[in-house]
Amino acid sequence: MNLPVALRTLATVVLVQLVVAESQLRTCSYFGLVPDPLPGEHWMQAASRELHQRCTGTRHSTEVSDGAEATAEVEISSTPSAPRYADCSDIVDSGMFKRGVYTICPPQYPNGLTVYCRGKWIVIQNRKRGSVNFIRSWAEYRDGFGDLTGEFWLGNEVVRQLTSEGTWELQIIVEEAGYYKKIVLTQFKITGDNYTLHVDPPQPWKLDYVAGKSLTDVSLGQPFSTYDRDNDADGNANCAAQLKGGWWFKTCTGGVGNVDLVPTNLNGEYSCPVNYTGQDYRGMRWAGALEFGNQILSCRIAICTV
Numbered sequence: 001m002n003l004p005v006a007l008r009t010l011a012t013v014v015l016v017q018l019v020v021a022e023s024q025l026r027t028c029s030y031f032g033l034v035p036d037p038l039p040g041e042h043w044m045q046a047a048s049r050e051l052h053q054r055c056t057g058t059r060h061s062t063e064v065s066d067g068a069e070a071t072a073e074v075e076i077s078s079t080p081s082a083p084r085y086a087d088c089s090d091i092v093d094s095g096m097f098k099r100g101v102y103t104i105c106p107p108q109y110p111n112g113l114t115v116y117c118r119g120k121w122i123v124i125q126n127r128k129r130g131s132v133n134f135i136r137s138w139a140e141y142r143d144g145f146g147d148l149t150g151e152f153w154l155g156n157e158v159v160r161q162l163t164s165e166g167t168w169e170l171q172i173i174v175e176e177a178g179y180y181k182k183i184v185l186t187q188f189k190i191t192g193d194n195y196t197l198h199v200d201p202p203q204p205w206k207l208d209y210v211a212g213k214s215l216t217d218v219s220l221g222q223p224f225s226t227y228d229r230d231n232d233a234d235g236n237a238n239c240a241a242q243l244k245g246g247w248w249f250k251t252c253t254g255g256v257g258n259v260d261l262v263p264t265n266l267n268g269e270y271s272c273p274v275n276y277t278g279q280d281y282r283g284m285r286w287a288g289a290l291e292f293g294n295q296i297l298s299c300r301i302a303i304c305t306v
């Protein structure tokens, strides 16, 4: 057996295993695979062909049985020169692992949607230095703001559209004084004209239970609020104006002194540590994930279809 044949055989073996693994267990953290080659095709050619099929072509079958010839339905794209992907997972599946800005074309955006991909995750919020102001209007949170290569909010409307189909996971990574906390929640979507938050409450046996609960306890089922569109459940206050940033606010303080109910708010003011003693809750806050009072240095919110 010469070297290319050996390599191809190896790739096929790995591929078959990965395809089996993926069909049984498709998760967001899983890193993708080489597409299965057509009969007589090198797997590199298959990868390249795969790139050209996104959005405009039918995705070919990923079922491979016992080294038999792969059955594939291939529709050649009308614009074969432009690689197109339905989402960030497709990009990883195509063998490209480099994080960055890509144009994806999910069914809701046939003409393309520009997003930042980190592995299979579509990043919907990123903050790291406070260079972008997050005290923004309803229209700005709806349409998105900031810079996809830096700090940004992708936009409520885009997230609502994307999550209107399929099943999505929500991942939140928060950094405080040198350590990171990661939370993953399932069944994420936002719905309706007020971008109501839906996500499964975390399971008690999971490591991120406390952190996840601090979001779901307060914000689950809440519509989104901004200073100029007060959708919170507190009839006497405008939490978005008071706490800064747009978020799925319910109450502003949870009652004086009840810090447990101060809402998580990752769009709060950067460089403004929450001051519980002074009842100043403007800062970026993730209850349950962090030591009280410490400042959040960076955070990232991302979604992934499973």
Ligand SMILES: *[C@@H]1O[C@H](CO)[C@@H](O)[C@H](O)[C@H]1NC(C)=O
Residues within 6 Å of the ligand: 192, 193, 194, 229, 230, 231
């Ligand atoms: C959305 O919010 C607006 C104003 O805050 C309110 O008038 C409207 O009824 C809400 N829509 C829904 C569908 O809840």
Ligand SMILES: *[C@@H]1O[C@H](CO)[C@@H](O)[C@H](O)[C@H]1NC(C)=O
Residues within 6 Å of the ligand: 275, 276, 277, 278, 279
């Ligand atoms: C927090 O608020 C209290 C009461 O207003 C004040 O005495 C204290 O200096 C504040 N702490 C910080 C770090 O700003």
